[in-house]
Amino acid sequence: MRIDLHCHSTASDGTDTPAELVRNAAAAGLDVVALTDHDTTRGYAEAIAALPAGLTLVTGAELSCRLDGVSMHMLAYLFDPEEPALFAERELVRDDRVPRAQGMVAKLQELGVPITWEQVARIAGDGSVGRPHVATALVELGVVPTVNDAFTGDWLADGARAYVPKHETDPFEALRLIKGAGGVAVFAHPAASKRGRTVPESAIAELAAAGLDGIEVDHMDHEPATRARLRGLAAELGLLGTGSSDYHGSRKTCVLGEYTTDPEVYGEITRRATGAFPVPGTGGA
Numbered sequence: 422m423r424i425d426l427h428c429h430s431t432a433s434d435g436t437d438t439p440a441e442l443v444r445n446a447a448a449a450g451l452d453v454v455a456l457t458d459h460d461t462t463r464g465y466a467e468a469i470a471a472l473p474a475g476l477t478l479v480t481g482a483e484l485s486c487r488l489d490g491v492s493m494h495m496l497a498y499l500f501d502p503e504e505p506a507l508f509a510e511r512e513l514v515r516d517d518r519v520p521r522a523q524g525m526v527a528k529l530q531e532l533g534v535p536i537t538w539e540q541v542a543r544i545a546g547d548g549s550v551g552r553p554h555v556a557t558a559l560v561e562l563g564v565v566p567t568v569n570d571a572f573t574g575d576w577l578a579d580g581a582r583a584y585v586p587k588h589e590t591d592p593f594e595a596l597r598l599i600k601g602a603g604g605v606a607v608f609a610h611p612a613a614s615k616r617g618r619t620v621p622e623s624a625i626a627e628l629a630a631a632g633l634d635g636i637e638v639d640h641m642d643h644e645p646a647t648r649a650r651l652r653g654l655a656a657e658l659g660l661l662g663t664g665s666s667d668y669h670g671s672r673k674t675c676v677l678g679e680y681t682t683d684p685e686v687y688g689e690i691t692r693r694a695t696g697a698f699p700v701p702g703t704g705g706a
């Protein structure tokens with residue numbers, strides 16, 4: 422059984438529509454795929470409608486959090502998308518995305534980059550606009566060769582010249598909201614140091630004590646030694662360890678199913694969730 426628990430669609434900053442994502446997941450030989458767009462659940466309906474037979478969809482989201490000034494992402498699985506408190510917090514984070522991206526465009530213009538808001542809005546399309554869209558504009562303009570090269574101290578990394586902070590949820594509050602909506606919480610790429618500062622292991626222990634269910638161990642931004650360390654930490658703290666592609670379609674280089682989650686860990690996630698059930702595919706539209 423091949424299980425990939427972290428994927429993005431055009432509902433946030435992926436390049437596959439939700440329907441394309443589930444079709445591509447089936448074509449990649451996955452049995453289970455999670456749709457985890459940033460701070461939104463609006464890809465669910467399209468993904469469910471298109472879900473091929475033999476593929477199971479885990480509904481989720483990746484929530485933007487901040488702890489002691491460090492940005493971090495919290496994956497939430499199988500929560501009730503209608504639960505009002507978690508819904509309100511997602512709205513608050515999402516409403517901030519346009520002014521924030523516009524702020525980054527303005528800073529880049531001050532640095533002499535001929536970027537425009539129209540360009541970034543075109544790249545984002547229907548998706549909720551984010552830093553990868555601004556980064557893609559920098560690639561289009563020939564400022565940097567790849568999207569990853571835009572996520573550096575020169576351009577868009579946390580605290581970099583053109584960076585604008587966003588509203589992010591306190592992760593302890595996020596845990597409370599996810600649990601309140603019947604969901605399961607997994608700290609995404611906790612040691613992805615290429616993206617900027619990461620939280621210390623002591624904070625992961627505190628989050629574990631506060632109800633965190635798991636950490637993402639196998640992820641493209643973790644070196645093999647980091648994965649081994651995180652696997653040990655998960656065992657020590659009684660956390661589930663997941664593996665996922667963090668697929669973004671053609672925006673990033675990773676492929677669906679590049680890293681996967683152990684079926685036993687997946688089973689435990691589904692047992693703990695009370696907000697929603699995994700959706701079995703029935704053939705798709």
Ligand SMILES: [Zn+2]
Nearest residue numbers: 483494609610
């Ligand atoms: Zn993330």
Ligand SMILES: [Zn+2]
Nearest residue numbers: 427429483667
């Ligand atoms: Zn992600």
